[in-house]
Amino acid sequence: MNDLKIRCTPEPTLRRLPLYLGFLKGISDRGRNISCTQIANEFGFDPTQVRKDIAQTGIVGTARIGYDTKDLILQIETFLGWNKKHEAFLAGAGNLGTALLKYNLFKDEYGLDIVAVFENDKAKQGTHIAGRKVLPVDKITDLARRMHVPIGVIAIPPEAAQSVADRMIEGGIIGIWNFCPVALKVPEGIIVENARLSTSLAVLTGKLHNLLNA
Amino acid sequence: MNDLKIRCTPEPTLRRLPLYLGFLKGISDRGRNISCTQIANEFGFDPTQVRKDIAQTGIVGTARIGYDTKDLILQIETFLGWNKKHEAFLAGAGNLGTALLKYNLFKDEYGLDIVAVFENDKAKQGTHIAGRKVLPVDKITDLARRMHVPIGVIAIPPEAAQSVADRMIEGGIIGIWNFCPVALKVPEGIIVENARLSTSLAVLTGKLHNLLNA
DNA sequence: TAGATTGTTAATCGATTAACAATC
DNA sequence: TAGATTGTTAATCGATTAACAATC
Numbered sequence: 280m281n282d283l284k285i286r287c288t289p290e291p292t293l294r295r296l297p298l299y300l301g302f303l304k305g306i307s308d309r310g311r312n313i314s315c316t317q318i319a320n321e322f323g324f325d326p327t328q329v330r331k332d333i334a335q336t337g338i339v340g341t342a343r344i345g346y347d348t349k350d351l352i353l354q355i356e357t358f359l360g361w362n363k364k365h366e367a368f369l370a371g372a373g374n375l376g377t378a379l380l381k382y383n384l385f386k387d388e389y390g391l392d393i394v395a396v397f398e399n400d401k402a403k404q405g406t407h408i409a410g411r412k413v414l415p416v417d418k419i420t421d422l423a424r425r426m427h428v429p430i431g432v433i434a435i436p437p438e439a440a441q442s443v444a445d446r447m448i449e450g451g452i453i454g455i456w457n458f459c460p461v462a463l464k465v466p467e468g469i470i471v472e473n474a475r476l477s478t479s480l481a482v483l484t485g486k487l488h489n490l491l492n493a
Numbered sequence: 494m495n496d497l498k499i500r501c502t503p504e505p506t507l508r509r510l511p512l513y514l515g516f517l518k519g520i521s522d523r524g525r526n527i528s529c530t531q532i533a534n535e536f537g538f539d540p541t542q543v544r545k546d547i548a549q550t551g552i553v554g555t556a557r558i559g560y561d562t563k564d565l566i567l568q569i570e571t572f573l574g575w576n577k578k579h580e581a582f583l584a585g586a587g588n589l590g591t592a593l594l595k596y597n598l599f600k601d602e603y604g605l606d607i608v609a610v611f612e613n614d615k616a617k618q619g620t621h622i623a624g625r626k627v628l629p630v631d632k633i634t635d636l637a638r639r640m641h642v643p644i645g646v647i648a649i650p651p652e653a654a655q656s657v658a659d660r661m662i663e664g665g666i667i668g669i670w671n672f673c674p675v676a677l678k679v680p681e682g683i684i685v686e687n688a689r690l691s692t693s694l695a696v697l698t699g700k701l702h703n704l705l706n707a
Numbered sequence: 708t709a710g711a712t713t714g715t716t717a718a719t720c721g722a723t724t725a726a727c728a729a730t731c
Numbered sequence: 732t733a734g735a736t737t738g739t740t741a742a743t744c745g746a747t748t749a750a751c752a753a754t755c
């Protein structure tokens with residue numbers, strides 16, 4: 280419902296590419312070439328799968344040789360949009376929000392530049408967290424529109440999540456990274472990615488349960 | 494490679510069940526019955542999919558009526574193992590680790606009880622974070638064995654992740670919740686769930702890219 | 708009863724894996 | 732050259748969706 284039905288990169292591919300990227304960046308000698316087989320071995324994946332994933336980025340390899348490591352790194356980063364800055368608004372300056380702000384990796388490695396923080400708690404408004412001023416939530420729409428910010432990060436209590444998402448979308452934000460355990464209702468064309476930790480934990484405890492009761 | 498090939502609950506199902514649970518818990522009148530159609534509508538899913546997901550938990554519904562809301566909540570929680578406490582060790586007392594500790598939801602809602610924190614930084618050792626004493630990393634194996642802790646949470650810098658995972662596994666930990674952007678090598682039978690935020694972000698920026706260049 | 712809903716079986720769809728020709 | 736690797740097409744596998752009988 281939420282996706283435009285253009286031929287998109289399969290989601291599993293989008294989930295694997297960052298793994299490859301992390302591995303490639305860890306290679307000390309980037310002058311060497313790298314093959315899909317090598318990458319596949321690292322993760323226990325099928326080499327053909329790795330080849331298809333990589334092909335999505337548009338890079339062309341050389342038979343018998345593989346890919347130039349530096350090229351491949353650059354190509355994956357470009358494909359994911361991680362080598363240009365995406366400005367983002369963060370809603371929520373609680374524990375999780377603060378951790379996201381302080382977790383500098385986002386900006387340096389993934390290009391997510393949180394430029395402003397919004398919070399309902401009046402006590403926090405006006406203070407600074409990790410160098411960003413904390414602003415009232417009702418400023419989101421107007422500021423997003425004026426700054427052309429494309430991404431909104433939602434890390435607030437569940438009750439407020441939908442209304443904050445609405446404000447963001449009204450301000451022209453088209454991608455929402457949602458850390459809140461609720462199903463956001465958004466118009467077609469708006470992308471929601473749920474970074475729900477609970478979901479991830481469910482997979483772990485669910486498998487654990489399968490294992491223990493098998 | 495990592496999974497035992499017993500007939501397991503499909504991972505997509507494990508990812509959706511927490512959504513249903515969140516929705517069900519948000520229903521004010523839990524005396525009423527609930528149908529798959531209602532749940533499906535909430536999320537824009539196929540009702541049959543919801544029915545199959547729910548069937549995995551073992552609950553049996555009533556034709557024409559649906560499921561008892563309270564029963565269904567309990568059944569999903571039980572299936573996910575969220576209504577009994579799972580003790581866990583946390584490795585890493587940085588921004589992310591601290592946020593995980595303070596994020597009380599884990600204990601109350603998902604049964605993940607972080608009982609000890611381990612950190613290499615000597616300056617932090619001996620201090621307390623959210624009521625837990627910070628211990629040196631080399632105590633993990635011994636303590637895990639003595640306390641029979643089943644789950645390890647890894648939120649440390651990538652370089653140290655593998656060695657910490659090894660220590661955990663040596664101590665008898667069988668499930669690892671990995672927040673670190675590396676591929677952990679673990680023996681068969683050990684469950685690793687990667688809660689990688691970067692992966693989630695990749696899906697968002699990747700789709701955004703697809704959308705903007707379409 | 709009528710009709711909504713469950714549970715289940717069959718059809719469809721998409722992702723993974725296998726097979727293989729081209730190539731450096 | 733020989734053989735490893737790419738790129739691509741075909742086969743397999745599993746998850747999603749559709750169809751439908753049973754039922755309350």
